[in-house]
Amino acid sequence: MADKIKDAKIIFVVGGPGSGKGTQCEKVVAKYGYTHLSSGDLLRAEVASGSERGKTLQAIMQKGELVPLDTVLDMIKDAMIAKADVSKGFLIDGYPREVKQGEEFEKKIGAPCLLLYIDAKGETMVKRLMKRGETSGRADDNEETIKKRLDLYYKATEPVIAFYSSRGIVRKIDSELPVDEVFGHVAKAIDGLK
Numbered sequence: 001m002a003d004k005i006k007d008a009k010i011i012f013v014v015g016g017p018g019s020g021k022g023t024q025c026e027k028v029v030a031k032y033g034y035t036h037l038s039s040g041d042l043l044r045a046e047v048a049s050g051s052e053r054g055k056t057l058q059a060i061m062q063k064g065e066l067v068p069l070d071t072v073l074d075m076i077k078d079a080m081i082a083k084a085d086v087s088k089g090f091l092i093d094g095y096p097r098e099v100k101q102g103e104e105f106e107k108k109i110g111a112p113c114l115l116l117y118i119d120a121k122g123e124t125m126v127k128r129l130m131k132r133g134e135t136s137g138r139a140d141d142n143e144e145t146i147k148k149r150l151d152l153y154y155k156a157t158e159p160v161i162a163f164y165s166s167r168g169i170v171r172k173i174d175s176e177l178p179v180d181e182v183f184g185h186v187a188k189a190i191d192g193l194k
């Protein structure tokens, strides 16, 4: 596994709920042709399959909690293996959500060359998620769950940024700006990779 993807770039995309991770990843795919793997999308696909495991996952996500590490890491790993031969780069969106997830990813898969830290104010994220909730159909885009997701983000996920900062691979992106301007900064960070 590590062999198969050793030439592909691995980029972690980290930020609070509603910060704009998915929006920026879509644009990176369009411009650079990287493979976008969103942990949340992979989990929602499992829920949509109607499997027993999906039912368990749905209950956790509806509460705004994190699903077990092994479940989400296995899903990402399988998805990476499926694309390993054709992919020049992987955008890992929504993972790691806690330091332990980053450590396990590196043990089982490999090291990231860049962490895009998509940064928006708490109040901005809440506003965007409430708006997204009008049409997303997502069980977690409601006021009560949004609050829990934000709390968990500050508690569990922000330390991830500090952890990788010491390695010098974090690029902080101001996601308060209009989408295309945010993308300008994202593209600069990616163009800076060798």
Ligand SMILES: Nc1ncnc2c1ncn2[C@@H]1O[C@H](COP(=O)(O)OP(=O)(O)O)[C@@H](O)[C@H]1O
Pocket: 015, 016, 017, 018, 019, 020, 021, 022, 023, 024, 128, 129, 131, 132, 175, 176, 177, 178, 179, 182
């Ligand atoms: N820079 C931005 N300015 C305004 N709205 C944005 C911006 N980035 C994302 N959004 C909107 O905010 C919502 C959440 O974005 P999304 O990409 O789904 O975030 P995440 O994947 O981080 O939860 C979406 O409705 C999206 O259209």
Ligand SMILES: Nc1ncnc2c1ncn2[C@H]1C[C@H](O)[C@@H](COP(=O)(O)OP(=O)(O)O)O1
Pocket: 015, 016, 017, 018, 021, 022, 038, 039, 040, 041, 043, 061, 064, 065, 066, 067, 068, 069, 072, 093, 094, 095, 096, 097, 101, 140, 149
């Ligand atoms: N890496 C991960 N570890 C544990 N749970 C995760 C996870 N990624 C996603 N989940 C679960 C819990 C999240 O609240 C839910 C939705 O995730 P998401 O789609 O990445 O949200 P968003 O894009 O709004 O930040 O799925």
Ligand SMILES: [Mg+2]
Pocket: 021, 022, 038, 040, 094
């Ligand atoms: Mg998303």
